[in-house]
Amino acid sequence: MIIGFRLNGQEVTARVDHPASLLDVLRDQLGAYGSKNACEQGECGSCSVLLDGELVCSCLVLAADAEGSEVTTVEGVAPEGELHPVQEAMNRVGAVQCGFCTPGFVVAAVDLFERNPHPTSREIKEALAGNICRCTGYGAIIRAFEELAGREVR
Amino acid sequence: MTTRTGRRSVQGGIGESTIRPDGVPKLRGEFMYAQDMHVEGMLWGATTRSPHPHARIVSIDVGPALAIGGVHAVLTHDDIPGPGLFGLEHPDQPVLAGDVVRYWGEPVAIVAAEDEDTARRAAEAVVVEYEELEPLVDAEEADARDEVFRRMKIRRGDQEARGSVVVEGYYEVGMQDQAPLGTEAGLAVPDGNGGVDLYATSQFVHVDQQQVVEALGLRPEQVRAHPVGIGGAFGAREDVNLHIHLCLLALYTGRPVKMVYHRGESFTGHVHRHPARMWYRHEADENGRLVRVEAKILVDGGAYASTTAAVLANACYFAVGPYKCDSVAVDGVGARTNNPPCGAMRGFGAVQVCFAYESQMDRLASALGMDPLELRRRNALATGDRLATTGQVIDTPLPVVEVIDSLAAMPLLVDEPGSGGDLPGGSGLTTEPRHVRRGVGYALSIKNLGFSEGFDDYAQARVRLSPEGAIVETAAIEVGQGLVNVLAQIARTTLGVSRAEVRHVDTSRIDSAGSTSASRQTQLSGGATHEAARRLRQRILEHYRADDLDDEGVWRGDTLVAAWDDLVRDGWEETVTFRHPPTEPPDENGQGKMHADFAVAGHRAVVDVDPELGLVRVLRVDTAQDVGKALNPESIRGQIEGGILQGVGLAVMEELVLDRGRIRNATFTDYLLPTILDAPDVEAILIEQEGSWGPFGAKGVGEPPTISSTPAVVAAIRDATGKELNRVPVRPQDIALEEEVAR
Numbered sequence: 001m002i003i004g005f006r007l008n009g010q011e012v013t014a015r016v017d018h019p020a021s022l023l024d025v026l027r028d029q030l031g032a033y034g035s036k037n038a039c040e041q042g043e044c045g046s047c048s049v050l051l052d053g054e055l056v057c058s059c060l061v062l063a064a065d066a067e068g069s070e071v072t073t074v075e076g077v078a079p080e081g082e083l084h085p086v087q088e089a090m091n092r093v094g095a096v097q098c099g100f101c102t103p104g105f106v107v108a109a110v111d112l113f114e115r116n117p118h119p120t121s122r123e124i125k126e127a128l129a130g131n132i133c134r135c136t137g138y139g140a141i142i143r144a145f146e147e148l149a150g151r152e153v154r
Numbered sequence: 155m156t157t158r159t160g161r162r163s164v165q166g167g168i169g170e171s172t173i174r175p176d177g178v179p180k181l182r183g184e185f186m187y188a189q190d191m192h193v194e195g196m197l198w199g200a201t202t203r204s205p206h207p208h209a210r211i212v213s214i215d216v217g218p219a220l221a222i223g224g225v226h227a228v229l230t231h232d233d234i235p236g237p238g239l240f241g242l243e244h245p246d247q248p249v250l251a252g253d254v255v256r257y258w259g260e261p262v263a264i265v266a267a268e269d270e271d272t273a274r275r276a277a278e279a280v281v282v283e284y285e286e287l288e289p290l291v292d293a294e295e296a297d298a299r300d301e302v303f304r305r306m307k308i309r310r311g312d313q314e315a316r317g318s319v320v321v322e323g324y325y326e327v328g329m330q331d332q333a334p335l336g337t338e339a340g341l342a343v344p345d346g347n348g349g350v351d352l353y354a355t356s357q358f359v360h361v362d363q364q365q366v367v368e369a370l371g372l373r374p375e376q377v378r379a380h381p382v383g384i385g386g387a388f389g390a391r392e393d394v395n396l397h398i399h400l401c402l403l404a405l406y407t408g409r410p411v412k413m414v415y416h417r418g419e420s421f422t423g424h425v426h427r428h429p430a431r432m433w434y435r436h437e438a439d440e441n442g443r444l445v446r447v448e449a450k451i452l453v454d455g456g457a458y459a460s461t462t463a464a465v466l467a468n469a470c471y472f473a474v475g476p477y478k479c480d481s482v483a484v485d486g487v488g489a490r491t492n493n494p495p496c497g498a499m500r501g502f503g504a505v506q507v508c509f510a511y512e513s514q515m516d517r518l519a520s521a522l523g524m525d526p527l528e529l530r531r532r533n534a535l536a537t538g539d540r541l542a543t544t545g546q547v548i549d550t551p552l553p554v555v556e557v558i559d560s561l562a563a564m565p566l567l568v569d570e571p572g573s574g575g576d577l578p579g580g581s582g583l584t585t586e587p588r589h590v591r592r593g594v595g596y597a598l599s600i601k602n603l604g605f606s607e608g609f610d611d612y613a614q615a616r617v618r619l620s621p622e623g624a625i626v627e628t629a630a631i632e633v634g635q636g637l638v639n640v641l642a643q644i645a646r647t648t649l650g651v652s653r654a655e656v657r658h659v660d661t662s663r664i665d666s667a668g669s670t671s672a673s674r675q676t677q678l679s680g681g682a683t684h685e686a687a688r689r690l691r692q693r694i695l696e697h698y699r700a701d702d703l704d705d706e707g708v709w710r711g712d713t714l715v716a717a718w719d720d721l722v723r724d725g726w727e728e729t730v731t732f733r734h735p736p737t738e739p740p741d742e743n744g745q746g747k748m749h750a751d752f753a754v755a756g757h758r759a760v761v762d763v764d765p766e767l768g769l770v771r772v773l774r775v776d777t778a779q780d781v782g783k784a785l786n787p788e789s790i791r792g793q794i795e796g797g798i799l800q801g802v803g804l805a806v807m808e809e810l811v812l813d814r815g816r817i818r819n820a821t822f823t824d825y826l827l828p829t830i831l832d833a834p835d836v837e838a839i840l841i842e843q844e845g846s847w848g849p850f851g852a853k854g855v856g857e858p859p860t861i862s863s864t865p866a867v868v869a870a871i872r873d874a875t876g877k878e879l880n881r882v883p884v885r886p887q888d889i890a891l892e893e894e895v896a897r
Contacts, residue, residue, distance in 0.1 A: 018271065028270070033190035034183020036385070038335040039417045043822035046335060074183035087181040091173060094788040097796065098634025099180030100335035100385030106181060122581075128830045132822070134335050134386050135634045137795030138833040140788075 008076025045131030171788030207815025236371025259422030308744030317437030336385015389498030425497030468503030595869025623653025673854025768886030797859025
């Protein structure tokens, strides 16, 4: 079947021959490689996208269910050539190492700060508990978002 | 004539926490990882794997797989043109199993097809008839049957020495997985002349290239391995996995072939941390000074050699820890079994023994009625001392006492149990707050830096000048640790210019940088960069009889005698191969100068434990670490925090569970990784001492955070519960149930 949705503001279509996930379609058919595949089962958050404004693991979304939706990936959180404040905050404090989890953290944090511009440390951690990072130990990620939340940074 | 306004200090040099150049592309999702590579006309590869840990292959029928539309090749052992063997230290592992499979998940056939889905279906369609054989899955039984990769014997000092206080213990470490977020992935592109370009996840492209060449019977110039974007490594990218398969498929089909392991396949597709069993006996005098240490160390290497020999050696060499002792006996065995092959993981043998010797030190402190840190201080190794096991005189800075004193002086910053909702078991109603018990524990560690035992360990780097500034060319792999930052910082400071960047080049364009492992690249590739930049600056200054070089060009006094563009046009460059001080293989008693340098670290953990449910919350892990010279403090902090969390993972949750050779939890649902809610707060003190041979006196920093964080956490759990806890990871039943039930 052919499905159509808006990807980062642009209309796209994709052919779905088998029960492909939204992540499969993004990466393999649309060449949007920003969303990462690390566990295929919704445990690590590396494939996080916003589906009609809702934070989801795109590996758990059936591509067909994206029909007619607005999908925002890491490539679409900031205008071309600019960084979202979430990205700036992570860049400033060394919250990126290998970077494989980074797109998922960016999307999840964009979602958090849209809902809650001044989250507490606990709210930051709860919001990002679905994203696994194997490099940083999360320290710099927490510092980035505490700083962005306008709170005292450890 | 240009007149200079006075020399400014270089921006972005060593000691600054410069922002990494690959940060923005990674944050935008634009950075290309091996998983993201795509070329027109490429095929997808997939692997048929053994469902048995040990079996004889009776027959393989590739017909049903070839019959699937879109399948271009199905290859088995018989299709390999060369010897078909590989291995990081000994080529003992078949590229594809021939007569026998020796571990669960061993590759038996590979396929190439038009798309990934078809390739995977074809891999499943290959019909392999097996005759199951009894798997050898117990390392002690393997030892008894002399199925071993290496035996180690260390004897030092008076073997009759005896102390008045004796503690004995038996300890186990489970099989940890590196679990880098990026799985194995790669692309091989045939060059049309019988050669191939390989772009695959790696920590060491030159040995990948070498193993492809040797396994497939190619000439070295026919294979070029290219550094690519990689989503973490932690040791898992040191061994070959899909590399030879990709090259074989690409050469066979004449088409580019891409392969990406899924997570489950990744767990079988790379080596793991060696599980270990360790028997220890410490004897001390009444003042707590170690008189004798005896240890037997048994690590399970699994089915193939990988780096078992070196991991075992490391475990034995560091079996006593950062302590003085003049009477030592260590026996080590690296067992060969039908369990998954084990190899490199951050800490490389030093992790396993650290859990044992630090548990022993606490036990000894308890027997002596002495403060655990005081016991460690009395035995602390220092520069000029001999390593207890090998007798090597330590001739670089070794601030063990400084680590202890720093830890002891750090304030214990923790709130009351349960404040802020941080209870074991989370913020819900799982744990009864008034039952929570708090514990504090300490541990120290020592680790070698760089490769040991006489290995010719070197790194080559090239520094050249371009319109964009200085370029550092290297084949050293950036795995996320920040090498792209630190090499550029070294080049800036050494050359005296503010613009420098790192460019990765393939194996045909530069000699080896060695492995991104053993905490070695800052010292080795950093050393090569430092020396290349120093010589280049010196040659330029001599050529122009000048006295300074900066972004504008070469200066003689206040006069610009050659502009930067002129230097670029003249093609100035310098290539340097840097070696660390030579090491040697051990003698028959395990004695000698086997190591080039050492680093020590110490950790203090604070935990809250729910003793009824056996749940642990690690609140803090504070640390003091010997770094030589902090070239990029923020990057070091990142290594420390990340390494500590992997150590916490080994302490309380991470283990691959085996059932007769089969991994039972090869998913991220069942292999538990620490989340942001599991991450302790970390305060770190960086101890800088001059004297190491690394650039500007820098030491490697990647592994020490992972080594003693694990025993520190377990010591804290013991402090909270009074349990013996001789095994990591500590499971809820180890805490909540009586010991015979927990077993």
